[in-house]
Amino acid sequence: MHMQHFNAIIIGSGQGGNPLARKLAKAGWQTALVEKKWLGGTCINDGCTPTKAMIASARAAWVAANGRQWGLRVNGYSVDMESIVERKNRIVADFRAGTEKRLQVDGLTLFDGAAAFTGPKTLHVQLHDGGEATITADHIVIDTGTSPQVPPVPGLDVIPWFTSTTLLDLPTLPSHLLVMGGSYIALELGQMFRRFGSEVTIIERAPQLVPREDEDVAAGVQQIMEAEGIGIFTGTEVQQAEQTSRGIVLHIHTNGQQHVLQGSHVLVATGRTPQTPALQLDKAGVQTDDQGYITVNERLETNVPGVYALGDVKGGPAFTHISYHDHFIVYKNLLGKESASIRDRQVPYCMFTDPQLGRIGLSEKEARQQGLRYKTASLPMKHVARAIETSQTSGFMKALVAEGSGRILGAAVLGAEGGEIMSLLQMAMLGGITAQQLREMIFAHPLYAESLNNLFLSLDK
Numbered sequence: 429m430h431m432q433h434f435n436a437i438i439i440g441s442g443q444g445g446n447p448l449a450r451k452l453a454k455a456g457w458q459t460a461l462v463e464k465k466w467l468g469g470t471c472i473n474d475g476c477t478p479t480k481a482m483i484a485s486a487r488a489a490w491v492a493a494n495g496r497q498w499g500l501r502v503n504g505y506s507v508d509m510e511s512i513v514e515r516k517n518r519i520v521a522d523f524r525a526g527t528e529k530r531l532q533v534d535g536l537t538l539f540d541g542a543a544a545f546t547g548p549k550t551l552h553v554q555l556h557d558g559g560e561a562t563i564t565a566d567h568i569v570i571d572t573g574t575s576p577q578v579p580p581v582p583g584l585d586v587i588p589w590f591t592s593t594t595l596l597d598l599p600t601l602p603s604h605l606l607v608m609g610g611s612y613i614a615l616e617l618g619q620m621f622r623r624f625g626s627e628v629t630i631i632e633r634a635p636q637l638v639p640r641e642d643e644d645v646a647a648g649v650q651q652i653m654e655a656e657g658i659g660i661f662t663g664t665e666v667q668q669a670e671q672t673s674r675g676i677v678l679h680i681h682t683n684g685q686q687h688v689l690q691g692s693h694v695l696v697a698t699g700r701t702p703q704t705p706a707l708q709l710d711k712a713g714v715q716t717d718d719q720g721y722i723t724v725n726e727r728l729e730t731n732v733p734g735v736y737a738l739g740d741v742k743g744g745p746a747f748t749h750i751s752y753h754d755h756f757i758v759y760k761n762l763l764g765k766e767s768a769s770i771r772d773r774q775v776p777y778c779m780f781t782d783p784q785l786g787r788i789g790l791s792e793k794e795a796r797q798q799g800l801r802y803k804t805a806s807l808p809m810k811h812v813a814r815a816i817e818t819s820q821t822s823g824f825m826k827a828l829v830a831e832g833s834g835r836i837l838g839a840a841v842l843g844a845e846g847g848e849i850m851s852l853l854q855m856a857m858l859g860g861i862t863a864q865q866l867r868e869m870i871f872a873h874p875l876y877a878e879s880l881n882n883l884f885l886s887l888d889k
């Protein structure tokens with residue numbers, strides 16, 4: 429077998445791997461990028477892009493169904509799943525084609541296949557065309573992401589179930605979708621199918637939805653979901669799954685009691701697992717934690733010199749923008765001009781339910797754990813002029829403000845454009861703009877942004 433040597437190999441065409449491969453090649457490095465499935469990785473193919481595209485269709489359906497609150501009578505509408513899926517596929521295909529184009533750079537060789545280590549700096553690639561390749565490099569960057577994790581529930585192996593990947597291609601609407609899990613994927617997709625017209629029941633094992641968030645945030649999310657007719661069980665264990673002549677049955681244990689839920693489809697949204705087993709990391713001596721995530725330091729170096737990991741596969745916050753930011757760190761460290769680290773970087777995120785949940789910095793839970801002295805500014809969305817004018821008054825925003833300095837420590841914005849409002853607070857945090865400054869800052873009226881005046885005025889109460 430022919431052996432090829434590169435300056436760098438990137439395994440996985442993820443959100444960090446792609447820009448890194450392109451930049452290294454442009455900097456004159458002989459670079460290889462190995463992808464086993466689709467260029468563009470999870471975000472473009474079965475993550476952010478397709479879900480956000482379909483959520484937009486669900487929002488349109490919801491507006492049609494609820495037109496009365498804006499004084500409209502909509503004379504019937506129907507949800508055409510085939511067209512919705514087709515629209516989503518078109519958008520994904522465009523994004524993927526864009527990625528393919530950006531990866532056509534001199535010095536960058538694409539390998540269409542799955543990579544596995546055979547030594548510290550050597551990989552075997554099983555190519556999709558049936559061929560094989562052995563490639564070596566001075567530097568190897570692992571960006572292999574995660575895949576859906578399926579919990580060991582008895583009976584789950586005999587019923588058909590869906591993941592966030594397979595559910596997005598359903599040509600028909602489930603009559604009753606049972607969702608295992610109550611975090612980002614469960615809530616975004618659960619609400620989406622509810623708006624398309626399915627019955628939806630969400631079953632979360634933890635005592636609250638979005639278990640990482642503060643209780644008031646989780647309660648707000650739950651209220652919004654229930655108002656749309658979504659059934660929610662928290663603190664609930666699925667004990668057994670069964671296929672019956674009338675559909676799928678889940679036996680659950682909740683509040684000390686046994687219940688039976690019946691539905692037509694099951695979505696497993698109970699978290700994701702790193703795609704490391706197939707990499708044969710032991711052949712390279714690369715260490716992982718007990719869940720299989722690759723262990724890295726704050727420069728994203730593994731324990732093996734010259735081997736790096738970025739994106740979801742290294743554990744921690746699993747978001748596209750984090751993987752993308754990781755590539756700056758590795759690039760700067762590889763080119764040796766600057767020492768870059770992920771220490772103290774901001775980790776914003778946004779859950780794309782409607783309304784959104786935008787989050788940055790500390791939650792109250794975390795601030796208390798750290799023993800910080802802070803005040804909480806809060807404002808219900810029903811007191812925001814723009815929200816009232818547009819009939820989008822559910823949710824609330826809150827920000828944690830350090831006593832003394834007035835610096836913002838964190839924020840949660842559960843409301844229309846919650847992600848955008850959160851980003852304003854994120855900028856304020858980065859720039860050291862204080863609560864005192866924000867309550868007098870001039871924002872154009874009537875933007876959601878102007879509500880930041882009132883948010884921080886609430887500290888005086």
Ligand SMILES: Cc1cc2nc3c(=O)[nH]c(=O)nc-3n(C[C@H](O)[C@H](O)[C@H](O)COP(=O)(O)OP(=O)(O)OC[C@H]3O[C@@H](n4cnc5c(N)ncnc54)[C@H](O)[C@@H]3O)c2cc1C
Nearest residue numbers: 440442443464469470471475543572573739740746747748
């Ligand atoms: C349904 C869903 C919705 C999401 N929505 C959002 C959102 O709105 N906002 C957000 O920020 N994040 C969202 N995410 C998370 C986001 O998609 C991920 O954080 C992001 O894609 C991680 O990128 P990555 O670089 O870690 O790798 P990935 O994008 O996961 O790419 C890894 C690539 O490596 C390839 N690979 C794996 N093993 C091998 C191997 N042995 N050889 C060769 N190739 C291999 C895989 O095929 C894959 O293409 C969502 C995720 C899901 C599942």
Ligand SMILES: NC(=O)c1ccc[n+]([C@@H]2O[C@H](COP(=O)([O-])OP(=O)(O)OC[C@H]3O[C@@H](n4cnc5c(N)ncnc54)[C@H](O)[C@@H]3O)[C@@H](O)[C@H]2O)c1
Nearest residue numbers: 579609610611612613632633634697698699746778779780
């Ligand atoms: N808008 C976004 O940024 C966005 C959207 C979707 C996904 N994502 C990313 O994708 C990743 C995966 O999302 P996710 O929602 O699948 O995972 P998650 O890890 O965030 O949540 C999994 C949920 O399932 C629950 N759970 C675990 N086992 C269970 C069981 N047996 N029965 C019932 N509930 C169980 C957990 O308590 C948890 O609430 C996230 O880490 C997130 O970063 C991001």
